[in-house]
Amino acid sequence: MWSVLKPSDKNLRVWQVGMLVVFLGLWQLASRDQQLAFFLGEPVKVAGRVWSWFMPFGFGPSLLFPDGLPGNADIYLHLGTTLLETVLAFGIGTVLGLACGLWLALAPMASAIMDPYIKAANSMPRVILAPIFAMWFGLGIWSKVALAVTLVFFIVFFNVYQGVKEVSPVVLANARMLGANQRQLLRTVYLPSATSWVFSSLHTSVGLAFVGAVVGEYLGSARGVGYLILQAEGTFDVNTVFAGIVVLTAFALVLDGIVGRIERKLMKWQPRTGETEKL
Amino acid sequence: MTDPAENHASNYALELLDISCTFRSPGDAGPGYTAVGETTLCIRAGEFVSVVGPTGCGKSTLLNIGAGLLPPTSGTVKVFGQPLAGINTRAGYMFQTEALMPWRSAIDNVMVGLQYRGVSDAEARAQAQAWLERVGLSGFGDRYPHQLSGGMRKRTALAQVLALDPDIILMDEPFSALDIQTRQLMENEVLDLWAAKKKAVLFITHDLDEAIAMSDRVVVLSAGPATVPMGEFVIDLPRPRNVAEVRTQPRFIELHAQIWDVLRDEVLKGYAQQLRKV
Numbered sequence: 360m361w362s363v364l365k366p367s368d369k370n371l372r373v374w375q376v377g378m379l380v381v382f383l384g385l386w387q388l389a390s391r392d393q394q395l396a397f398f399l400g401e402p403v404k405v406a407g408r409v410w411s412w413f414m415p416f417g418f419g420p421s422l423l424f425p426d427g428l429p430g431n432a433d434i435y436l437h438l439g440t441t442l443l444e445t446v447l448a449f450g451i452g453t454v455l456g457l458a459c460g461l462w463l464a465l466a467p468m469a470s471a472i473m474d475p476y477i478k479a480a481n482s483m484p485r486v487i488l489a490p491i492f493a494m495w496f497g498l499g500i501w502s503k504v505a506l507a508v509t510l511v512f513f514i515v516f517f518n519v520y521q522g523v524k525e526v527s528p529v530v531l532a533n534a535r536m537l538g539a540n541q542r543q544l545l546r547t548v549y550l551p552s553a554t555s556w557v558f559s560s561l562h563t564s565v566g567l568a569f570v571g572a573v574v575g576e577y578l579g580s581a582r583g584v585g586y587l588i589l590q591a592e593g594t595f596d597v598n599t600v601f602a603g604i605v606v607l608t609a610f611a612l613v614l615d616g617i618v619g620r621i622e623r624k625l626m627k628w629q630p631r632t633g634e635t636e637k638l
Numbered sequence: 639m640t641d642p643a644e645n646h647a648s649n650y651a652l653e654l655l656d657i658s659c660t661f662r663s664p665g666d667a668g669p670g671y672t673a674v675g676e677t678t679l680c681i682r683a684g685e686f687v688s689v690v691g692p693t694g695c696g697k698s699t700l701l702n703i704g705a706g707l708l709p710p711t712s713g714t715v716k717v718f719g720q721p722l723a724g725i726n727t728r729a730g731y732m733f734q735t736e737a738l739m740p741w742r743s744a745i746d747n748v749m750v751g752l753q754y755r756g757v758s759d760a761e762a763r764a765q766a767q768a769w770l771e772r773v774g775l776s777g778f779g780d781r782y783p784h785q786l787s788g789g790m791r792k793r794t795a796l797a798q799v800l801a802l803d804p805d806i807i808l809m810d811e812p813f814s815a816l817d818i819q820t821r822q823l824m825e826n827e828v829l830d831l832w833a834a835k836k837k838a839v840l841f842i843t844h845d846l847d848e849a850i851a852m853s854d855r856v857v858v859l860s861a862g863p864a865t866v867p868m869g870e871f872v873i874d875l876p877r878p879r880n881v882a883e884v885r886t887q888p889r890f891i892e893l894h895a896q897i898w899d900v901l902r903d904e905v906l907k908g909y910a911q912q913l914r915k916v
Contacts (some may be wrong), residue, residue, distance in 0.1 A: 533708050533737035535725055537751035537802065547750060551741040628741045630784040 402595040407574045408602035412486050434606070440583040442610065444503045444572035449565055449614075451504065452511025456559060459512075460519025461549060470520075481517070485509045489578045498579055507571025511564040515557055522556030555629060558622045573607060650716070651683040651806050651838035652704055652729070656712035658864075659699050673699040674710075683718075683805070684836040687820060688849035689903060691768030691859030692908025696735060696841045698734070700859075701810050704840060705731050717806070730804035732795055735809045739784045744794045745770060745779030769797040773827065789820040796824075800831065806838045814844070817892045825852060825881040833878060850893055851881040858900050861908035869900045 366374050383402045390396040403423055410419065410433035420427045463470040463477075489506050526548060534548050565605040576585025584603055593597030657677045662670035673696035681687045682746035691697050700706035703715060707724035715722040717729070738747045753759065770776050773793040783791055792812060797865055799807065809828075813821045829852060832839060843849050849856045850873055858868045875889055 435844070469709040527736075529733050529735050529737045530739055533731065533733060533798075534750070534754075535707065535737070536705060536731040537798070538725075538727060540754070542821050547742075547754075548739065551739070557743075628743075628782040628784070 368504050383614030384554050397595070399599065400601045404598040404615070405605065407602045408599050409605060411599060412602065412606070434584075434587070437583050437587050438610070441569075441572050441576065441607075444500050444507060444575070444583070445565075445568045445614065447473065447500070448504045448507030448511055448571055450569040452508040452564065453557070453561070456512045456515025457519050457553070460516045461523060461545070461553065464520045464523035464553075465545070465549070478517075481513050485513075486574055489575055492575070493579050496630065498581060503572045503580070503583070505561065506575040507568045510567040510571045514560045514564040514567060518556040518560035522553035526552045555626060558618075558626055561618045561622070562615055566611055569607065569611050569614065598609045640819045644823055647889060649682060649719060650680045651685070652681045652726075652840065653714075653715045653716040654700065654704060654710075655716065656794040657700070657703055657710045657715070659696070659708065660711045668808060672864040674703070675866055675900065677713075677859075677866055679867065680837045681806070681840055683838050685855065686832060686839040686841065686853045687855045687857060688841045688843055689857045689859060690843055690849045690851040690897070691860045691865065692901075695859050695861050695908055696863075696865040697795060697844075697859060698702055698810050700807050700865075701731075701840065701842050704806075705729055705808055707731075726806070729806040730799035730802055731807055732799050732807070732809040732812045734814060736783070736785045737740070738791060738794055738798070740783050741759075743780050744775060744786065744896060745788075747783070747794055748779075748797045748801050755802070766801055770794075772800075772831070773797045781823065789816055792816060792824060793849070796828070796831075803835075804837065806840070809830075809839065809841045811843055814850070816858060819846075822882050828852070829877075829879060829881070833874070845895060846897060848881070849850075849887060849898070850875075850890060851884050856897055859899060859903045861911060867905060869897070871897050875879060 364370070386399065387402050390399055390401040406429050409422055410431050411431045413432060414430040415432040417430035418424065419430045463473060486506070489502070490508060492502040492505040496505055504631055530552075531544070531548055534544055539547065571590075572583070573585040576583035576590050580586045588600050588603040591597075591603065647868075655678055657674055657679075658672065659674040660670045677700065679687075679689070679700070689697055689700065699708065703710045704726065706715070706722050706724055706729075707730045708748060715726075717726055739743075739750065742750065745763065745766050748769055749759075749762040752765060754763035757765070767776070770779050773796055775790060775793050775797070778786065778790060781790075783794070786794065792815075795812070813824050816824065825848060841849070849872060853873050856871045856873060858871075859865045860868045871893060873893060875884055875887065875893075
């Protein structure tokens with residue numbers, strides 16, 4: 360009996376799902392107590408909230424949902440806003456980080472002059488810029504985009520900077536011997552070399568773009584998932600807060616998956632661990 | 639030789655005249671490390687010259703100066719009679735370590751030099767494919783360097799250099815990382831390609847057998863610092879040669895003994911210096 364149940368490569372999924380089921384079961388059990396439920400929420404109600412957000416049809420009163428389960432399908436505007444902010448911030452931050460990283464890595468004097476300011480800007484807790492961005496850009500999406508850009512920018516910037524600095528000197532000398540001029544060096548050596556570093560940073564930065572967008576919304580907005588969470592918190596509706604967290608987590612995973620997919624496509628020249636030499 | 643042009647300076651493909659090269663680490667006020675001191679080395683067009691010497695004697699420094707990657711501290715470099723400024727555009731350089739771009743497939747690596755020169759992509763690809771065929775890699779063009787074996791990577795690098803049809807080929811211990819069989823195979827291939835095109839070759843190696851088997855002339859460098867040429871030997875073995883077979887010829891053994899006589903002391907000196915550094 361134990362030899363079948365013992366965790367192994369074969370029943371890995373079963374164990375992973377089992378963990379979740381046990382966790383949710385315990386949570387549901389704990390929430391039978393009304394006082395605890397006020398603070399912890401109830402998994403069933405969280406699921407019901409997610410259903411109402413996404414699905415256009417509901418159910419009448421049932422055993423699990425005595426008050427019925429409405430299908431409002433009213434999250435799309437908010438989710439779309441948050442995702443738009445995330446994608447915009449991610450795109451703008453990455454392009455800016457790439458451009459500045461390349462520029463400063465290839466211009467040692469400019470880099471030497473800017474060095475203390477870059478260090479200062481990086482060590483500053485940048486979330487506190489949110490009120491300033493709200494003043495500059497208003498409560499629409501651009502103040503959130505600006506906040507998330509500051510988070511994404513530095514991650515990409517430092518990785519590109521490092522990537523260009525660590526270009527193999529032999530590959531560089533070889534390209535020069537083959538007759539590359541400065542522009543060609545940038546296009547065929549520095550940029551591809553930096554790209555591999557950028558991709559390793561994109562997984563972090565897509566998560567941070569999301570953080571920036573949601574935190575921005577949370578601090579003042581009229582729509583977005585962060586706004587929904589803030590509203591729910593105002594009415595002590597802990598189930599909706601948890602539902603918001605679940606939705607955000609799911610979409611962060613989706614964005615990360617998309618980045619991973621693009622990475623696999625663009626970085627197929629990189630040897631992956633576990634890949635045998637195919638000869 | 640009786641050719642009157644023989645005496646003309648431009649008959650030399652590459653001339654390193656009274657070259658010296660001193661490295662100074664930044665912030666260090668000391669005299670610095672003189673890698674190469676007062677060296678003159680001339681290579682005729684179409685001549686295959688090997689430079690041998692103990693490890694760390696400045697062989698690669700000499701080659702980098704010839705390539706224009708490193709300006710000499712003093713002395714002049716001339717390429718076909720013209721003083722060299724910047725990168726030596728008439729030279730191809732085959733590096734000791736991996737120099738292929740890992741993000742480009744083999745064929746893209748071979749064609750990159752042609753692209754730099756403004757050759758159209760289709761034309762460059764066709765030429766690159768022809769070169770891959772010539773080095774025996776016709777079916778491997780779409781592989782990335784990490785998917786190729788060490789010998790295949792060296793062949794790709796060779797094709798990359800030769801695709802530009804340089805008049806001077808600089809090689810820095812190109813086969814030192816290969817196993818002995820692959821190495822001899824590659825050496826023979828290089829000799830065949832060289833015999834067909836007759837380019838000037840400056841070949842750096844620490845392997846005396848390789849130097850004698852391949853070259854017209856072997857130059858022995860002294861142990862560093864401030865390395866200088868210790869002796870020059872004309873290799874009068876008949877061509878075409880097979881590097882594996884030529885080693886058994888009595889003349890090869892005779893030359894080997896002569897050169898090794900000069901080289902041995904330098905190798906021991908170089909070894910002693912390395913020990914002292916540690």
